[in-house]
Amino acid sequence: MFVICDNGPYDAVGDSASSGRIVSLLYQPQAMRWRGVTVLTNTPPRSAQSSPGGLQGIVIIEPIIAKAARKLGVDQVAIRRVNCPEGKAPFGPAVQGKRQYATSAFLKEALDRGAEQFKWSERVARTPKRIGTKVRGVGVSLSCYVGGTIGFDGLLVITPEGRVIFQSGIGNLGTESVIDVHRAGAEVLGVPWEKCDVVWGNTTKNLPFTCVSGGSQTTHAMTRAAHAAAMEAKKKLQEIAAKKLGGKPEQYEVGNERVFRKGGASMTLAQAAKYAIQLGGIYDGHEVPADVHKLTKASVAALAGQGLVAAAKDNYPRDGSTFSYVASFAEVEVDVETGKYYIVDFLASADVGTVIHPRALGGQVLGRSTLGIGHAIGQKWVFDPHYGQMVSKRFYQNKPPTILDVPVDMQWTALDIPDPETPVGARGVGEPPVAGGCASILNALSDALGDEIFQRAPVNADTILTSLEAGRPMQHPLMAHI
Amino acid sequence: MADKTDFNTSEGVPKAVSRRNFIKGVITSGVAVSSASYLFRASTPLNGQQSAVGVGERLITLNVNGQQRRVDAMKQETLASTLRYKLGLTGTKLGCDRAECGSCTVLIDDIPYYACSVLTHTVRGRKVLTIEGLANRDGTLHPVQQGVIDEQGFQCAFCMPGFIMATVGFLKTKPNPTRQELAQGISGNLCRCQDYDKILTSLMRGAENLRRSNRG
Amino acid sequence: MGILEWATNPWGQNVPIHIAWFLIWVSIIAGLLFLIVHATWLRFFAKSRQFASDTSPAIAPKIPKHVPRHSLVARLFHWVMAASMFTLLFTAFLPKVGVQFNWVTYHWIAGAVLTISILFHIVHASFWLDFWSIWPDKTDVQDAQRRLRRFFGLSAPPPRKFAKYPLENKLFHGVIILCGLAAILTGVFMMFRVRTIFFPRNPYLFGDMTWGLMYVLHGLAGVGLIALVMMHIYFGLRPEKQPITKSMIFGWMDRDFYLEEHDPDRWAVETSSISQPSRVDDRGLHDAG
């Protein structure tokens, strides 16, 4: 795999390395040579959008896999099933004889679930492929991207009123993760969600050190941090209970808004919070664990004395690197006289660990799939090579997909198999579906029209029509998006 | 050149306010950025043309969300600007400002328009409805808004006011649409989170809510 | 209102794109003014011309009745050039003043014809015609000084008669060369910007500024030609110049006119051809001088 990254005039760092890593993980090649070059060019500035490197790598390889399967007479899902990662799948180059590996991968299951729900075999078997000028084709694509980081802080306060206030430093992208990840903490403490508040918005609100909102890491990183803070709070509750009610801390349990000894004494969280204020020190935030970030320490200092304050760094172990996976399925209908095509159906089947919030997850999986679909069906970025100036400045020129460019009933599903290397089992999902959205459309087009018709994205009416006319690809694959 | 700059910026010297500095001042004061362009762009031929056909006053009354609002609007001002920057109705978003993204969609006499591409002066005497005017006075959300809450329709939701207004407008002509029909109806709006599927689901719920509330 | 139109190129640089089209009217008005002033002056103020000496009567009978002046080839060139020039001017400027039609093709074809004919003329005039007869010589300069002094009432000997071409004619030719060559050279490059049969298009042959200046030069030469062509036609139609105009049609000039205006010493004609006045031989023309 030889990747040349045209990075415009400024940014010397390209995404070519990421494309190599993702491809080596997603298709588990037994041997792979990779080379990446970043070139600075005197062209308009650009920057990564979503799934940088991963999108490109997968979209390069997927049509090749599809073609190989056709040549071999192997089913498209089957060939991917054979080659896709499983469990602690290795990726990237060997360093000192050892290769890195993923925390987990259940992509085979995702493929199976997707194929079943999409009725893959039925669609493949359906005849005829062509009616009049219309041809249908189905495509499947694997997709993955990094799905989480570790080492951030959680912070919560149990108030004397018995409410649990989660301090959330997550930037809200509208994915709800700013709120959702704290459910992990509420669950640990056994507090109904209605008794919880989430404080978020800006740094004046005394928020803990948090990952940036990007890189599909939030769900993974911050469920861990929320879990850690809740475990810290639980520990403190047990200690307070032991202090006040006697016995050893480990004899106490936390649940139903109480801390209690089985069949014995108990107190409410509200009471425990009041005691925490009385006790001071580590209990109400006047003392902070040494390993939390200085920003978290400052926030804790500001919150001290308001109740039981628990701050903790995510120190949970993780064996491997975290990735999330998607198997994407698409069917297209192409009019061979005009080159115009429609996406008939689309399904994304996700392996993202534990599902935290199904509706938000669905929005993410289909939303980012649509971003990828946009790259397949028309989104482009045109500049005049003589002047190096953008000409596609308007939406009708650079063509982000509209609601009518995707099926009105898109489907998604998720496995809900926890990742073993994180306490809550949840991984991030933002970027993993992007490449699948793009490549499944390209593969469906190849299925409808043949492998040799187009060799680049976006595929528009013009690409298809010129090539069908000539019987071979007419646009150079490396030619700018036009 | 340098001398002139010094002259304008040095203290104590009587200030010959240059046009650039004046505009800067206006911008920093944050009040009437818009009037700068009125004062200093091509001097408009108002003098002696008051009686000319069709020429209007700047001070106009608009019917926005059922209220009569007096507003001083420039001739070249768009409705989106007036709503946001003169009337404080920032629920109407300005995305592309080129009639492409739909985030500025408002209803004018019950019809969805891109407010970024309507001159404020052309809506005199017409009823403008923005997202702020949808909910009841008592705070009860419009059924379509409620549908969005019910189904968590949007992600970043910058496009949401536009989508909701487009939906409310479309449902006036077709209260019981199919998913396909509603998608057509709101196809003039873009969502860059690309959450179209969930948006459509929530707006379908909104349509259902609306039919139910009309029935009841 | 500047005399150039400027535009901002894609890189934000200001570049000229062409002349301001009101210069068309400036040129037309300048041409009209010239001919009105000239005609008025001739009609009311000009004194009759005086030449230094009459041609010796001894030579007169030897001069053929029809003095050969322009060879057929030279005349053909002139009229081809005239036709292409008219085509060029009308196709260039009529659309600019509101008469819309598909002008570009006609314009570049006429331009190509003009270019070829002028190339031919340069070669023809350099090697077959008397090259120097059209360029002012020392006598022309002296005579011009004399005429100028006499015009202002100063004492000066009367000027001598003309050689083959009067000084004004030579000067006109010079100015036409300047304007014409400027228009042709820039025009040839401009053909790279439109589709012609000659070479592959390359609109980026030069930078924006160079192209802009080329269009400006082409335009200036073009509007200049409007006034020059008007003057030329005016003189061609003036009654006292009719013999010259006729000579451009028929190739010869009346003996009387020749004797009256031209100095046989400066423009010798082959006196032996007395019996065959209408037969003009190319060779007869380069003996002059």
Next chain:
Amino acid sequence: MAVIRDVMAAFELYQPSSVADAQKLLEQHGSDAWVLAGGLDSFDWLKDRIKKPKVVVDLSGIEELRGVRTTTDGIEIGAMTTLTEVANHPIIKQKYDLLAQAAELVASPQIRNQGTIGGNVSQDTRCWYYRGGWPCYRAGGNICYADTPEGRNREHAILHAERCVAVNPSDTAPALIALDAKFVLRTRKGERVVDAEDYFIGPDIDITRLHILQPGDLLTAIRIPSTWAGAQFYFEKIRDRNVWDFPLMNVASAMVTSDDRIERIRIAVNGAAARPLRLKAVEDAVRGRPRNAATGEMAGKLAVQGAVPLQFNAYKIPLMRNLVKRAISGVQEATWAS
């Protein structure tokens, strides 16, 4: 050149309530004046500061320019009638559905609510170099940036290009040509009625305009004769996005057949040249022939004769050939039992 997000440059706004007043204003202000219909084309120019008129004359208050009226011979559509009104008008849907179909496919719902039929046929080209404010031929300069060795000209002309290779983006224009519509203009000299296809001009005639309106002229109405009422219509628009996009190409045909032979036909294509093209040669060639695939094939081939592709728009030749074919012989509906 940039996409500017700021208040437009100042202009004086006139909102006349009659055509006579509007004309008076336009006469008074000459080339300083800009006529505003729906404004969806206009505001791009004004917002990007590429065109800076001193005076804008808004036609939206002129009642006489709105609405669809039936006449003794067909209908008359006021130039300021919105595309939504055109697309939904019962008479148009019933008798001149070709136009309704075309109007329905213009841009987006909001734009159809605001954009007018007069504005749609009079809009400027969407060449991205020209719209970007590059000083090209159409903008008064001396180059066509799209027609350069590496120019990005995927959406440009294959026919009748003359220096400028931009295309007309209107969807309703070919439908109106196919319906043999007449455009009613109000000029200084009075009312003038021209055939739809004569309303549009190419760069060979005037490289800076797409239509014959001179400063001060107004397009007041479009008349559709009943000649083609209820004929067999075909409209197809090929575009990249399924909404809010200009045609890569569109085709409109109106046809009357008897015994499946083509008795009368009008056909027009847009997106191939700087003006919507009425394919007269095709009409003549297919008249009297059976309406079948062979006739369609022949018509398609005839339609693209003389087409000259640029570097990136060769696809428009088969596209035009196939669209013309379909406009004559139709297209088979495909439904899979899934």
